[in-house]
Amino acid sequence: MPDAVLQARGLAKSFASPAGPLPVLTDVSLEVFAGESVSVRGSSGSGKTTLLQQLGGLDRPDAGQVLVREPGGRLVAPHASLGRGVGFVFQNYQLMPELSALENVALAARIAGAPALSADVAARALLAQVGLGARLGHLPAKLSGGECQRVAIARALVNLPSVILADEPTGNLDERTGAEIMDLLLGVVAARGAALVLVTHSREFADRAGRRLVLSGGVLSPA
Amino acid sequence: MPWFLHLALRQLFPPGKRFPAFATVSILGVGLGVASLLVVQTVMNGFGEEHRLRIRESFGDCQVTGAATLENPEALAKRLAARPEVASAAPYAEGPALARQGDFSGVAQVRGIDPADPDQPARKYVHGGSFDDLDDGRVILGVGLARALRVRIGDRIELWSPAMAERAEKGKAPLPAEFEVSAVILTGFAEVDNAAALIPLRRFRELWNLGPRAHGLTLRLKEPARAAETAARLAAVQPGLRFRPWQDFKRDFLEAIRFEKTMLFFLMFIITLVASFSIGSTLFSAVIRRSREVGVLASLGAARLQVVALFGLQGLLIGALGTALGFALTWTILSCRDGILGVINGCFGDGDMVANVYQFSKVPLYYDASDFVIAAAFTLLTTAIAGLVPALWAAGRRPSEAMRDA
Numbered sequence: 360m361p362d363a364v365l366q367a368r369g370l371a372k373s374f375a376s377p378a379g380p381l382p383v384l385t386d387v388s389l390e391v392f393a394g395e396s397v398s399v400r401g402s403s404g405s406g407k408t409t410l411l412q413q414l415g416g417l418d419r420p421d422a423g424q425v426l427v428r429e430p431g432g433r434l435v436a437p438h439a440s441l442g443r444g445v446g447f448v449f450q451n452y453q454l455m456p457e458l459s460a461l462e463n464v465a466l467a468a469r470i471a472g473a474p475a476l477s478a479d480v481a482a483r484a485l486l487a488q489v490g491l492g493a494r495l496g497h498l499p500a501k502l503s504g505g506e507c508q509r510v511a512i513a514r515a516l517v518n519l520p521s522v523i524l525a526d527e528p529t530g531n532l533d534e535r536t537g538a539e540i541m542d543l544l545l546g547v548v549a550a551r552g553a554a555l556v557l558v559t560h561s562r563e564f565a566d567r568a569g570r571r572l573v574l575s576g577g578v579l580s581p582a
Numbered sequence: 583m584p585w586f587l588h589l590a591l592r593q594l595f596p597p598g599k600r601f602p603a604f605a606t607v608s609i610l611g612v613g614l615g616v617a618s619l620l621v622v623q624t625v626m627n628g629f630g631e632e633h634r635l636r637i638r639e640s641f642g643d644c645q646v647t648g649a650a651t652l653e654n655p656e657a658l659a660k661r662l663a664a665r666p667e668v669a670s671a672a673p674y675a676e677g678p679a680l681a682r683q684g685d686f687s688g689v690a691q692v693r694g695i696d697p698a699d700p701d702q703p704a705r706k707y708v709h710g711g712s713f714d715d716l717d718d719g720r721v722i723l724g725v726g727l728a729r730a731l732r733v734r735i736g737d738r739i740e741l742w743s744p745a746m747a748e749r750a751e752k753g754k755a756p757l758p759a760e761f762e763v764s765a766v767i768l769t770g771f772a773e774v775d776n777a778a779a780l781i782p783l784r785r786f787r788e789l790w791n792l793g794p795r796a797h798g799l800t801l802r803l804k805e806p807a808r809a810a811e812t813a814a815r816l817a818a819v820q821p822g823l824r825f826r827p828w829q830d831f832k833r834d835f836l837e838a839i840r841f842e843k844t845m846l847f848f849l850m851f852i853i854t855l856v857a858s859f860s861i862g863s864t865l866f867s868a869v870i871r872r873s874r875e876v877g878v879l880a881s882l883g884a885a886r887l888q889v890v891a892l893f894g895l896q897g898l899l900i901g902a903l904g905t906a907l908g909f910a911l912t913w914t915i916l917s918c919r920d921g922i923l924g925v926i927n928g929c930f931g932d933g934d935m936v937a938n939v940y941q942f943s944k945v946p947l948y949y950d951a952s953d954f955v956i957a958a959a960f961t962l963l964t965t966a967i968a969g970l971v972p973a974l975w976a977a978g979r980r981p982s983e984a985m986r987d988a
Contacts, residue, residue: 417881418982441981442883453878457592469585470882498597514882 362428364521364554365391370413370423371577372406383409384420385577391522396545396555398568400582405574407558408526414556415445415524428521442471446515446553448544450527452507454499460486460510461495464517471518478517485513489543505536512544522554529564541567586884586892593868594896604868608861608900609907615854616908616961621915622850623953626843628946633839636771638828639703642800643809644816645826646671655796662801662820667812669804672696673796675786680742681723681779682758683731690727690779692741694786694796701802704767704780711735711765718785721761725768726776733763741779743789759789801825854961861900862968869893869972873979880981889977890970897969901962908961909954919945 370387373380383406391397401407412418414425416437426434427444437445446467454463461482468478486495489509499507508528515523528544529537541564548555559565571582594605652658655673663671674694681690695702697716705713709725716722721739723731731739740758750756761781769775787793803812809827817825829836869876876889884892915922923945 412982415881417877418980441881447878447881449878451874453874455589455592455875455878457596458589459597462592466585466589467882469588470879470884470888475583518883 362392363390364393364428365389365414365556366424366426366434367414368424370410370420370425372409372413372418372420382577384413387413387423387574387577387579389414389572389579391554391556393521393554394549394552395570396548396557396568397570397572398557398559398565398582399572399574399579400559400562400565401574403560406577407560407574410574410579411447411524411526411556411558414522415447416441430519430521442467442520443518444521446518446520446523448508448511448515448523448525448528450530452499452504452511452531454507454510454514456499459496459498460491460502460506463499463510464513467514468517473518481517482513485517486510488547489513503536504532505540508532508536508540509543512540512547516547516551516553519551520553522556523548525555525557527559528557529559529561537561537564584888584891586888587895590892590895590899593872593892594899604864605900608857608864609904611857611860612854612901612904612961612965613907613911615850615857616905616957617911617915618853619847619850619957620908620912620953622846623843623957624912624916624947624949625919625945626839626846627948627950627953630836630839630843631948632771632946633832633836634828636769636774637831637836638806639769640771640774641826641828641831642674643803643806643828644801644813645831646799646801646816646820647797647824647826648822651792651795651797652799653795655794655799658823659799662799662816665816667804667815669802670699670701671799671801672699673783673798674800675783675790675792675795675797677744677790677797679744679779679789681727681731682740682742683733683737686731688727688730689777690723690741691777692743692779692781692786692789694783695780697782704778707767707769709766709768711763713765715764716780716782717764718782719760719762720764720781722765722767722778722780723763724775724778725766726772727779728763728766730776735763735765737763739763741781741789745789745791748791759785851960854957855964857904858901858961858964858968861897861965862971865893865897865969866972866975868896869976873976873983876976876979877981877983886977890973893973893976894966894970897973898962898966900969901965904965905958905961908957916947919947 367387367389370384372384373382387410399407399410413420414437416425425437427437427440428434429440429444435444455466458466464482464485465478468481469475473481483495486492489512491506491509494502494506502510525544529540532540544555545567557568565571572579573582594602596602646662652673659671659673662668676691676693679690679692681688704722713722733739739761741761742758746756746758767778783796803809806828810829813825813827817823879889
């Protein structure tokens with residue numbers, strides 16, 4: 360068994376509410392290995408997005424610990440590894456509207472410290488891989504939803520992260536495009552040897568992951 | 583180029599939009615503020631400089647007087663002219679007289695000058711006739727005085743000096759001195775143009791019974807701006823004489839101009855502040871609108887300082903471009919100032935307001951580099967702060983908030 364690229368132990372998170380603290384995650388532990396795909400399903404409000412925030416370092420858990428293996432092999436806290444050890448794919452793509460497809464992908468590489476030229480080369484290669492080699496200069500407003508999500512996937516992968524965290528990546532797409540995006544996401548992530556944690560409410564897409572989990576009552580359990 | 587600068591430029595000037603609303607309005611606002619500031623400053627400088635120049639040309643860089651009239655002014659002038667800080671020295675005499683031509687008369691401020699002096703300031707202002715024609719029988723008049731007396735070049739006028747009144751007191755018939763008008767001068771300084779009558783010093787001495795004496799000396803200094811220090815130095819080596827630097831003449835007036843300029847700077851600066859506030863509030867709206875993007879940038883690994891730079895730079899860029907536009911507008915407005923003044927006079931004024939009120943025939947200008955530097959520095963500072971406040975707010979957001987939004 361290879362080393363885990365993502366380790367979460369005893370995660371707990373609650374939010375303040377007028378009625379007192381509202382627990383969302385109570386005791387979540389998870390290990391994800393390189394090349395593995397894991398789906399997390401759950402009803403609305405079950406804490407799927409909160410879980411991704413803790414795993415990706417966008418928020419700190421109240422208790423527990425998360426570690427991410429950076430491409431160099433070092434285990435670090437995820438907030439220290441944003442953009443390098445962890446890549447995100449959002450439901451609404453979240454591309455910069457003023458930047459072209461190429462610039463959006465290159466931006467992630469530039470933020471991670473890559474020189475402009477190598478960021479440009481890597482972005483071109485990834486966009487070609489996701490089937491957008493002919494639409495490099497297009498602004499997000501000139502791309503379809505599926506194309507925007509392809510750009511977002513390329514952006515998440517450009518820094519060769521160990522883990523991709525995808526939050527409802529097909530939520531805004533029609534069924535056929537959603538299926539295409541899932542194919543692409545699973546294929547590209549596997550080809551790059553990264554791990555994928557996929558949050559979705561779709562049973563169909565969740566079932567395509569190598570390991571299927573359900574989040575309910577603040578606890579993760581096998582589906 | 584750092585990524586945040588690239589993104590700041592793209593957010594300010596999105597591709598495909600020639601005049602993006604936020605950037606265009608903000609830059610225009612700052613540009614107008616800077617232009618207002620600099621136009622006022624440059625015109626106020628012009629007024630100040632013009633007054634200073636007129637004062638220097640009317641009174642000299644430094645005036646030398648004694649307790650009484652100077653007994654041997656030529657020798658004293660020679661001694662003082664030999665000093666390293668003095669460019670030239672010339673005796674002068676001056677006094678009021680009644681000027682008359684037929685049924686028209688006026689009060690003339692008569693000044694005895696050396697017609698052979700090549701540095702005589704009046705040479706620059708000859709409006710008609712010839713300065714070199716000035717001799718014992720001729721006079722140069724200010725254009726306003728000539729108009730009041732209804733005379734032209736070649737006409738004759740009479741001058742009645744106070745010494746003639748003394749003759750009358752002694753029972754002798756006072757005879758006026760007759761002069762032919764050899765030239766008229768137009769300095770644009772109404773105080774001079776409406777009263778000046780220049781005659782040779784030798785002739786003045788005759789008419790005022792001065793003998794070889796003079797009322798004083800006018801000195802031209804090599805460094806007129808340092809006239810006060812030079813005057814103090816000369817006074818130390820020439821006790822008994824009074825050395826008045828040009829800054830002492832109309833000191834209150836010059837102080838008033840300086841104070842007026844300072845106050846106008848602060849009043850006009852409020853316009854720039856208002857423009858900066860509007861940038862701040864618009865940037866705040868933009869930052870709130872882009873809060874998801876801020877969260878996404880954080881998820882891509884952007885440091886807080888880089889997010890601050892992204893939005894702070896937008897304020898700074900607006901400030902820099904607005905300042906450049908303000909400089910260009912200033913130059914354009916000032917180049918068209920006479921036309922603009924004509925329109926203002928036509929709409930609100932009664933005749934030439936500048937000549938009537940400020941005694942100049944044109945709106946004077948003086949470009950002072952320090953005004954431009956100060957205006958640019960203040961504008962950049964305020965617009966940078968205007969951009970920085972929303973930038974700090976954006977950078978302070980937790981990425982999870984943005985991701986939840988996303």
